[in-house]
Amino acid sequence: MSSALAAEWTDEEVAAGLKRAEYARHVISGNIARLQFLVAVNPDCSLADGYQFSLTKEPEHGTVDFVPYIGFATYAKDNVRAKCNDKKLEGHMLSYKPKDGYVGMDSFTFLELFPSGMGREITFHMNVRPVKPKTREAVELPRPRP
Numbered sequence: 001m002s003s004a005l006a007a008e009w010t011d012e013e014v015a016a017g018l019k020r021a022e023y024a025r026h027v028i029s030g031n032i033a034r035l036q037f038l039v040a041v042n043p044d045c046s047l048a049d050g051y052q053f054s055l056t057k058e059p060e061h062g063t064v065d066f067v068p069y070i071g072f073a074t075y076a077k078d079n080v081r082a083k084c085n086d087k088k089l090e091g092h093m094l095s096y097k098p099k100d101g102y103v104g105m106d107s108f109t110f111l112e113l114f115p116s117g118m119g120r121e122i123t124f125h126m127n128v129r130p131v132k133p134k135t136r137e138a139v140e141l142p143r144p145r146p
Contacts, residue, residue: 022123025096029128032097036122037071039091040114045084050115053092057109061128062098064108069093098128 027033040051055064070088075081098106109123 017118019118019120020122021120022125024125024127026127026129027096027098029098029103029131030100032095033126034093034095035124036094037069037073037091038066038094038112039071039073039089040112041073041081041084041089043080045081045087045089047090048115050113052113053110055108055110056121057107057123059096059106059108059126061102061104061106062096062126064110065095065097066092067095096124096126098126103128103130 023035025033025035038053040048042048053066058064068090069092070090071093072086073081073084073089075085094110096106096108106126106128107123108126109121112120112122114120
């Protein structure tokens with residue numbers, strides 16, 4: 001494991017080879033939330049062989065999809081791969097769509113496995129919000145204080 005990656009992992013996570021993370025996101029009922037661009041690259045910015053991901057816990061009130069997508073990586077500045085952030089890369093977009101009309105909480109978990117043998121187990125807690133009708137009424141905004 002590179003020293004740049006090691007700084008992001010606790011000793012326990014390194015020993016287990018697995019990092020766990022949880023995120024909370026909001027989505028409007030019936031809409032698709034694009035949650036994360038999934039890609040793994042080598043230090044020379046070529047795509048890493050052996051990168052895999054899979055859904056390990058399905059959502060109860062929606063669907064998760066991994067759609068082929070061309071996007072940009074977001075490596076930290078001190079990561080050897082940070083120079084790859086300005087290059088378009090082929091990966092997958094992780095998305096979630098709640099069932100039509102559903103409002104409430106949902107969650108799912110997926111696992112990423114990297115060629116190095118390390119992995120990340122990520123749980124998304126989705127807060128599905130109701131659709132609010134748009135209004136055409138003008139709303140007076142508060143004035144800035146001098």
